[in-house]
Amino acid sequence: MDKESNVTFVTLDWYVEINKYRYIFFFIMFTIYILILCSNSTIVYLIWIHKNLHEPMYIFIAALLLNSVLYTTNVYPKLLIGFLSEKQVTTYSACLFQFFMFYTLGGSEVWLLAAMAYDRYVAICKPLQYQTIMRKTTVSISLIIAWLVSGCHMAVLAIASTEAKLCDFKVKGIFCNNAVYTLQCERSRLITIFGVITLLDLAILPMLFVVFTYTKIFIVSYQSCKEIRKKATETCLPHMLVLISAIVFFVYDISIARVELDFPKTARIIMTLQIVVYHPLFNPFIYGLKMKEILKHLKGLQAKFITCIKIGC
Template sequence: MSNSSSVSFLILGAYLEMGSVKYLWFLVVAAVYVLIVGSNVLLILVICVNRTLHEPMYLFLCSLFVNELYGSSGLFPFLLLQLLSDSHAVSLPLCLLQIYCLYTYVNVEFCSLAVMSYDRFVAVCLPLQYHTIMTGNRVLALTLGVWLYSLLKFLVTLSLSVRLTLCGDTVDTLFCRNYQLVKLSCSDTRVNNLYGLAVLFVSVLVPLAPIVYSYARILRVCSSGSRQTRQKAVSTCCPHLVSLLNFSFGCLFEILQSRFDMSHVPAALRVVLSLYFLVIQPVLNPLLYGVQMTRLRSSCRQLLTCRGF
């Protein structure tokens, strides 16, 4: 295919011939999607309905759960359709829309975790000033800033990808990735590559800086503080750290897989790890925070048993 106008569909080559087993995989994926939607919607409702949870930590969590729904909706319906499809083809506009959705999901997730680390730093290191620093206006500004920063940044990426002239129609992936489109292009991709590397650098550095600073200060306070201070730090930071490390691991492999030759890794393992950060994170976060945080767990129980808040 010689130009972008003639490439109206892309073929996803990572789907193996599964025969009738595809219906079993369809049910498994559908069950995971129902779990993600149900658990995240439940916690969003709990936080919105229970006015005692209208505090910075829970409002940031609410934004995180909304992002899990957003990212999952960009992946799971697409996977379900592809599992039942025999051609595994996707239209180019839908592919670009999925790229935008998944890339913004990843950026919002990482930036939200960075904002939450700052919130934990203030709660542990500056408890007497917490409500003075984390005002309602600041929480709103940080939340809107995370979403607007992510949505606008990847509009540029999308506009650069739209102008590409594609000379192929097959990508070895389960879902659409921007770098795969760039590799299919036979036009000049220097701007795409440079901007992609710049975005990757900024997307990692901007959230990483407040995360490292916040936890360095928290560790410093814990090392010189009382046992009660250390216990408070562990109870408030543990779920966030687990979520952060899990997401970072998945993103690291995704970056390595998209930028470097990973043909020496078994195909089945590449498939699993390529979906890791898009599947495990939306499942893990509501379970992690819902179980570990006593007030959230109690409010969920009250809502499920239909008792008043």
């Protein structure tokens, strides 16, 4: 511990194992970060400028991809600076802020997937009522709830953690996730109880809701004509892929922080990096290639870019 002016410093205990390869890791992670920013921002831009994409389904996709940009920006800049630094030291308050943003945006993603699932449920199971139910007000409230509920839950845990007494000052990870709890001498009852509530509200209940809605969608689609089954597959498959990966990474994040496994630290680092790589990187490709309207506009943007290069604009 180092205290100056009542500021507590903590160390990210990961750099020793990769010190020899830190410039390689920096180049790889910097490239991935740029790809994440460009790919997600491109889809959001297309949805923003094309009026035919100003529908609830595409607005939720844009919100999800914007959430991915914020999610990675919370982790990557500090991570990249760490690769170039001799010591990975940060203040405990900055660590808690990263922890707060990491799980706020992670929880928001699950809620956004739940909102997207409900939108598809109404579109396929109640098509005649779709315009009445999925109004602009409904979409706006859904987006506000997705970010507000998650933020309020995590604010309680972050504020409670600021009052906790610390017995360790080395975070076992590459960024401040729920490994910050291992720094505390004793986890308070508030953090324990509210942690369970947060787990239910931000992960389990939204996921159960998504499973329920997609079950209803597939039942209705199976009983309907071939065209409806095709529509359901085209619109729901991307959401299902993202949901499955979200569940996998959620379980992985919980287990990697709580279960002490006997394997090299480098392997743990590489495995932990998957949490902030695969999902934000592959989401825009999943939606860009699987959603016909977005793919059409992507091809148009590509054609304009090629033309621009040829004529030297």
